[in-house]
Amino acid sequence: MRxxxxxxxxxxxxxxxxxxxxxxxxxxxxxxxxxxAAARAFATSRINRKxxxxxxxxxxxxxxxxxxxxxxxxxxxxxxxxxxxxxEVLYAPRLITEDAFQRHLDIRALSSAAQVMIEGxxxxxxxxxxxxxxxxxxxxxxxGFPMHAVYRPLDLKPLDAWVRETRERQGLTLVSKFGAVRAxxxxxxxxxxxxxxxxxxxxxxxxxTPFFGRLASTYKSIGILAMQSRAKIICGYAxxxxxxxPDPDGDSKFANPFRIGQASMRYKAEVVDIFGPEAWxxxxxxxxxxxxxxxxxxxxxxxxxxxxxxWMHRIxxxxxxxxxxxxxxxxxxxxxLRSLPWMTEEAIDRxxxxxxxxxxxxxxxxxxxxxxxx
Numbered sequence: 239m240r241x242x243x244x245x246x247x248x249x250x251x252x253x254x255x256x257x258x259x260x261x262x263x264x265x266x267x268x269x270x271x272x273x274x275a276a277a278r279a280f281a282t283s284r285i286n287r288k289x290x291x292x293x294x295x296x297x298x299x300x301x302x303x304x305x306x307x308x309x310x311x312x313x314x315x316x317x318x319x320x321x322x323x324x325x326e327v328l329y330a331p332r333l334i335t336e337d338a339f340q341r342h343l344d345i346r347a348l349s350s351a352a353q354v355m356i357e358g359x360x361x362x363x364x365x366x367x368x369x370x371x372x373x374x375x376x377x378x379x380x381x382g383f384p385m386h387a388v389y390r391p392l393d394l395k396p397l398d399a400w401v402r403e404t405r406e407r408q409g410l411t412l413v414s415k416f417g418a419v420r421a422x423x424x425x426x427x428x429x430x431x432x433x434x435x436x437x438x439x440x441x442x443x444x445x446x447t448p449f450f451g452r453l454a455s456t457y458k459s460i461g462i463l464a465m466q467s468r469a470k471i472i473c474g475y476a477x478x479x480x481x482x483x484p485d486p487d488g489d490s491k492f493a494n495p496f497r498i499g500q501a502s503m504r505y506k507a508e509v510v511d512i513f514g515p516e517a518w519x520x521x522x523x524x525x526x527x528x529x530x531x532x533x534x535x536x537x538x539x540x541x542x543x544x545x546x547x548x549w550m551h552r553i554x555x556x557x558x559x560x561x562x563x564x565x566x567x568x569x570x571x572x573x574x575l576r577s578l579p580w581m582t583e584e585a586i587d588r589x590x591x592x593x594x595x596x597x598x599x600x601x602x603x604x605x606x607x608x609x610x611x612x
Contacts, residue, residue, distance in 0.1 A: 266329045267502040270322045277321035281314045293317075293549035300450035301544070315545030319478070323370060326503050331404045333503060334376045343476065344486035344506040345377045351472045351509050355383050360426035360469035364460070366437035366536040367548045370505055373476035375433050377507045379409030386411045386425050387433040388418050419459060426467040436460050437536050439555050446558040447530035448575070449537055451585070452592045455556040461528045465518070471528070473511040473535035477543050479504040508542070511535040526574050534580060554596075561597040 264272075281290055293313040297304065333342050355361055355378075363378065365371045378385040387405075389412050402412050413421050413432075422432055436456065444455035464471060479486070485504055513531060521527040540547045560568050567590040575586045 266325070266333065269325045269329075270502065273321040273325045274318040277317040277319075278314055280321075281317035289550040290317075292552070296549045296551075296553055297544070299452060299554070300540075312545050313549060316547060316549045319546045320548060326370060327372060329503060330372065330376065331408060334373065334380070334408060336380065339376070339380050340486060342486060342503045342505065343373060343377060343380070344479075345380060347509055348377055348381065348474075348507050350512060351378075351474065352381050352383075354470050354472060354512060355381075355431055358429045360429065360467040361431045361472065362426070362460075362464055362467075362469045363431055363433045363472045363474065364436045364532050364535070365433070365473070365475045366435060366539060367551065368536070368539045369475040369477045369543055369546045371435050371475065373505055374474060374507065375405075375410045376408055377476065378431055378433070384411065384430045385409060385433060386413050386422070386430060388413050388415050388422070388435075390415050419463075422463060423467060426463075426469055432469075434460055436532060437553075439552065442556050442559070442562070444556060445526060445529040446571075447526065447533045448581070448585070448589050449533050449553070450540075451588045452554055452596070453558055453589065454533065454554055455558075456529050456533060458525065458529075460532075461525045464528055465515075465524055468515045470512065470514040471532060472509060473532050473539075474507060474509040475539045475543075476505040476507050477539075478546055479506055508539070510538050522577055523574055527578065530578050557596060557600060558593070561593060561600055564597060564601050567593050 280286055290313060293316055294309050297309045297312055301309070333339070339345075351363070363374060365374050375385050375387040387410050391414050405412055413425075425432055438457065440455040440457040442455070443458075445458055445461065446453040446455055448454070463469070483504075483506075486506065511531065511534075517531070518524040518527045558571075560566070560571070572586060572590065575581050575589060576583075
């Protein structure tokens with residue numbers, strides 16, 4: 239039950255903003271270094287004893303045969319990434335500006351995406367919870383395109399208004415996810431790009447397509463929106479640069495004594511895939527093809543930067559009907575997978591085998607040879 243006293247939301251929002259301002263008194267690389275150190279302590283602490291094993295288990299599912307030590311390293315890295323990301327979100331309005339963004343964000347790889355947007359017509363940019371997904375919107379706005387990004391409004395209205403205001407100063411228009419179905423078609427019809435983070439769990443009635451060889455649920459609404467508007471799809475993300483990579487402006491500043499580990503805010507926008515209606519309109523199941531293709535692109539993003547993905551989330555929580563009903567892998571689903579040009583018979587067999595094991599576990603049966611890492 240939520241107490242609702244006059245002015246309570248405003249006071250809470252001001253308090254949160256004051257706390258959020260504290261890290262801004264430090265250079266971004268110093269604040270990021272502190273955040274990563276806190277993340278390492280938190281990741282394996284007792285208060286996180288449920289989510290850390292989930293992260294290692296998800297990693298073991300995604301990368302079979304990966305050494306346990308490497309899995310643990312990537313799981314901790316995911317927490318370091320998340321904590322540092324929280325700091326960077328606070329700094330972004332200060333650092334990602336028309337005058338200064340080149341020092342923190344390399345957008346040269348967006349040339350192919352920019353060409354699509356210059357040509358006009360509906361365009362949807364799709365990313366996942368990998369790298370810094372907010373910077374994709376900033377990247378597009380830095381290129382001069384009016385960008386609409388779908389987000390979940392914050393419960394505290396004054397805080398939500400502040401977030402919207404700071405983003406809109408950077409050229410981003412935030413669209414509530416709760417009204418996006420009605421709000422986005424006119425935006426796309428006007429030729430303005432729309433950004434979506436599209437790897438949320440779509441529930442038991444979502445579209446189940448392969449993600450690291452295991453069926454994952456995705457919301458139907460994204461594919462339906464693309465089909466109805468005949469939009470071009472651009473799949474990409476902003477990848478945090480490694481310490482041995484040059485700065486976005488081309489300089490090498492590795493001798494900077496104030497840089498702590500991988501704590502400075504340095505990113506490169508990457509485009510993984512671009513496709514349009516011609517790719518799906520003649521497919522026997524356009525919605526399935528479209529959804530599976532951008533899921534494949536997100537898998538490629540995660541494979542490129544596994545330490546920058548939120549492995550602690552319940553990625554494969556929802557299960558398809560045949561698993562819940564304890565039925566064999568459907569022949570119709572196997573045919574859908576065969577219709578995807580990038581799927582080999584070996585890959586399809588792996589998806590079916592994994593689905594059989596998920597079904598057995600769901601119904602409490604022992605699975606020979608399975609080892610879970612926690």
